[in-house]
Amino acid sequence: MSAPLLQVEDLRVTYRAGRGTVAAVKGVSFELARGRCLGVVGESGSGKSSLARAILRLEDGVAGRVRFDGQDVRALKRPDLLAFRRRAQMVFQDPIGSLNPRLKVGSALAEVLRVHRLAKTRGAAAAQAASWLETVGLDADYAGRFPHELSGGQRQRVNLARALCVGAEFLIADEPVSALDVSVQAQILNLLKSLQERRGITWMLIGHDLAVMRHMADEVIVMKAGAVVERGAAADVLARPVHAYTKELLAAAPNVGRALDRRGSGPAVWD
Numbered sequence: 001m002s003a004p005l006l007q008v009e010d011l012r013v014t015y016r017a018g019r020g021t022v023a024a025v026k027g028v029s030f031e032l033a034r035g036r037c038l039g040v041v042g043e044s045g046s047g048k049s050s051l052a053r054a055i056l057r058l059e060d061g062v063a064g065r066v067r068f069d070g071q072d073v074r075a076l077k078r079p080d081l082l083a084f085r086r087r088a089q090m091v092f093q094d095p096i097g098s099l100n101p102r103l104k105v106g107s108a109l110a111e112v113l114r115v116h117r118l119a120k121t122r123g124a125a126a127a128q129a130a131s132w133l134e135t136v137g138l139d140a141d142y143a144g145r146f147p148h149e150l151s152g153g154q155r156q157r158v159n160l161a162r163a164l165c166v167g168a169e170f171l172i173a174d175e176p177v178s179a180l181d182v183s184v185q186a187q188i189l190n191l192l193k194s195l196q197e198r199r200g201i202t203w204m205l206i207g208h209d210l211a212v213m214r215h216m217a218d219e220v221i222v223m224k225a226g227a228v229v230e231r232g233a234a235a236d237v238l239a240r241p242v243h244a245y246t247k248e249l250l251a252a253a254p255n256v257g258r259a260l261d262r263r264g265s266g267p268a269v270w271d
């Protein structure tokens with residue numbers, strides 16, 4: 001067994017709010033092996049996004065340890081910090097808010113490639129951008145479109161292309177489909193799963209829907225009020241939840257999970 005890609009130990013996030021403080025994450029620990037998907041579930045306000053931002057060093061007021069590929073993330077300084085920012089990326093809920101409305105998507109990707117010096121010439125950047133669009137299931141012609149000329153699902157594909165093109169090996173997808181039409185949600189989730197399988201991407205999927213987790217996640221952690229109340233292999237936790245809170249979450253009717261269920265759970269689903 002190789003060392004885990006991500007090791008989180010006693011991670012805490014505390015916000016200042018008004019005259020007091022809010023303990024949003026209260027000592028979370030877990031490890032995530034390369035090429036695996038960790039599902040993070042829990043009710044609204046349980047600290048899922050705070051945990052994600054703390055791992056990616058997007059948050060102040062953090063205590064505890066985060067190791068990524070053996071490196072202490074909270075101690076990283078340039079240029080190692082910049083390398084970490086390329087390797088570990090976040091995919092957000094709102095696909096349009098994350099794209100520059102004035103840039104055609106091909107130019108947006110090409111610009112990212114140029115900034116990170118991953119393409120020597122404009123022509124090379126454009127060619128790589130087109131190829132990344134194809135990786136996420138978009139025809140290269142989409143390079144010529146503005147974000148508002150795409151559907152929500154297509155925009156989320158562009159966001160994934162942007163994360164991948166700089167060399168992301170680790171993605172945290174924070175409710176990546178909740179802003180999308182139900183019919184499109186399964187497509188984007190299947191794309192994420194196929195990136196895990198085809199490209200060895202390691203990822204965390206944050207969401208409310210445990211039925212989705214059964215299809216996507218290898219392991220899950222269940223968060224409540226900033227703490228992990230249940231953890232384990234996704235199949236076990238979802239088939240035999242121990243904690244009453246997990247049972248409650250399971251009882252809350254899922255939508256996309258059912259759509260995925262209808263399509264079966266064999267490998268063909270992820271193509």
Ligand SMILES: Nc1ncnc2c1ncn2[C@@H]1O[C@H](COP(=O)(O)OP(=O)(O)OP(=O)(O)O)[C@@H](O)[C@H]1O
Pocket residue numbers: 015016017022023024042043044045046047048049050051
């Ligand atoms: N910037 C902030 N300042 C103060 N409190 C915050 C801040 N961000 C989050 N919180 C608080 O921290 C707690 C956890 O919030 P967080 O956004 O991590 O929850 P979540 O599990 O992602 O919820 P949701 O499912 O609604 O996205 C909540 O009580 C929230 O009000």
Ligand SMILES: [Mg+2]
Pocket residue numbers: 048049050174
């Ligand atoms: Mg959140």
